[in-house]
Amino acid sequence: MSNVFDRILVTGGKGMLACAFKQRFAGGQLNVKFADRTICDVCDEDSVKRAFHDIQPTLILNCSAYTKVDLAEKEQAAADQCNGYGVGHLASLCRDYNAMLVHFSTDYVFDGTLSRPLQPGDPLGPLGAYGKSKLLGEKLLQENAPARWLILRTAWLYGPGGPCFPATMVNVAKQGKPLKVIDDQHGTPTFTYDLVEATLNLIHLGANGIWHLTNSGETTWYDFTAAILEEFDLKTDLSRTTSADWKKLKPDSAHRPAYSVLDVTPYEQFTHLPMPGWRDALHRYRTALEQPAAL
Numbered sequence: 485m486s487n488v489f490d491r492i493l494v495t496g497g498k499g500m501l502a503c504a505f506k507q508r509f510a511g512g513q514l515n516v517k518f519a520d521r522t523i524c525d526v527c528d529e530d531s532v533k534r535a536f537h538d539i540q541p542t543l544i545l546n547c548s549a550y551t552k553v554d555l556a557e558k559e560q561a562a563a564d565q566c567n568g569y570g571v572g573h574l575a576s577l578c579r580d581y582n583a584m585l586v587h588f589s590t591d592y593v594f595d596g597t598l599s600r601p602l603q604p605g606d607p608l609g610p611l612g613a614y615g616k617s618k619l620l621g622e623k624l625l626q627e628n629a630p631a632r633w634l635i636l637r638t639a640w641l642y643g644p645g646g647p648c649f650p651a652t653m654v655n656v657a658k659q660g661k662p663l664k665v666i667d668d669q670h671g672t673p674t675f676t677y678d679l680v681e682a683t684l685n686l687i688h689l690g691a692n693g694i695w696h697l698t699n700s701g702e703t704t705w706y707d708f709t710a711a712i713l714e715e716f717d718l719k720t721d722l723s724r725t726t727s728a729d730w731k732k733l734k735p736d737s738a739h740r741p742a743y744s745v746l747d748v749t750p751y752e753q754f755t756h757l758p759m760p761g762w763r764d765a766l767h768r769y770r771t772a773l774e775q776p777a778a779l
């Protein structure tokens with residue numbers, strides 16, 4: 485990456501996506517600080533100011549987030565603090581320090597009523613508290629935007645270093661427990677390592693603005709689970725359910741979009757690079773878990 489970014493601050497430095505950046509930057513020459521909330525609490529403007537003063541970053545990769553989608557229904561204020569106002573704090577400080585801000589958002593800012601791959605400019609309408617908080621962050625970033633910024637919407641993210649859907653499915657299957665999985669929500673699983681690579685490509689090529697970055701293709705949670713069991717050579721009783729029946733079973737769960745496939749064509753046309761397919765990515769996830777050095 486360009487020398488312009490000689491001091492990089494990764495917020496949420498112990499999270500799953502941050503872990504993928506850590507793996508990517510390992511052994512390299514870049515000056516990267518992975519900051520957890522004890523060093524940079526995005527909800528606390530003074531903490532963010534101190535971190536900027538101490539680190540003098542030229543590029544911020546904001547991997548911090550409140551990511552408990554269901555719990556957010558009861559904790560809207562906490563989700564807004566981190567995913568909304570926290571992003572506003574980072575944007576303001578980036579403007580003061582003339583630093584670039586790279587922020588990650590979600591397919592859950594869409595309501596899922598369109599049934600074709602979604603463009604960055606498509607109408608927004610989050611169904612749940614988490615999506616609302618992420619949309620607030622997008623708005624506050626743009627209102628306080630530094631000269632260079634990226635909002636990268638991704639979806640169904642998984643990778644080493646964090647609790648994630650595939651890891652949960654593998655654990656349940658290993659215990660021989662049955663799995664009942666929603667089959668009427670369509671989206672695209674995204675491997676953190678591929679998101680990291682695509683992010684660095686956009687930064688390197690001077691991109692600005694809102695982009696959609698997922699693996700390519702689409703699936704349902706049910707078919708994704710079937711692929712996970714196949715990839716990890718696991719057998720267990722796997723059955724389908726619907727969003728409506730799931731909501732009856734788990735009344736406190738958040739509504740999620742029925743269709744939130746994000747269109748990655750603009751990224752592919754801009755970079756002249758393909759986004760790897762989600763099934764191939766799942767295979768590389770297994771490899772990463774088994775032999776991290778192999779990637």
Ligand SMILES: NC(=O)c1ccc[n+]([C@@H]2O[C@H](COP(=O)([O-])OP(=O)(O)OC[C@H]3O[C@@H](n4cnc5c(N)ncnc54)[C@H](OP(=O)(O)O)[C@@H]3O)[C@@H](O)[C@H]2O)c1
Pocket residue numbers: 495496497498499500501502520521524525526527528546547548549550551566570588589590591618638639640641642646
């Ligand atoms: N996971 C997904 O399926 C998914 C899908 C679409 C988009 N995304 C987006 O992708 C990005 C990365 O997600 P992820 O899966 O890597 O999340 P993650 O594993 O939950 O990591 C988030 C990190 O943020 C930290 N954090 C929480 N509140 C903070 C605060 N006030 N100040 C500083 N750090 C704070 C957390 O620390 P603590 O452990 O101390 O709370 C955690 O280490 C997020 O923007 C998320 O919204 C994720």
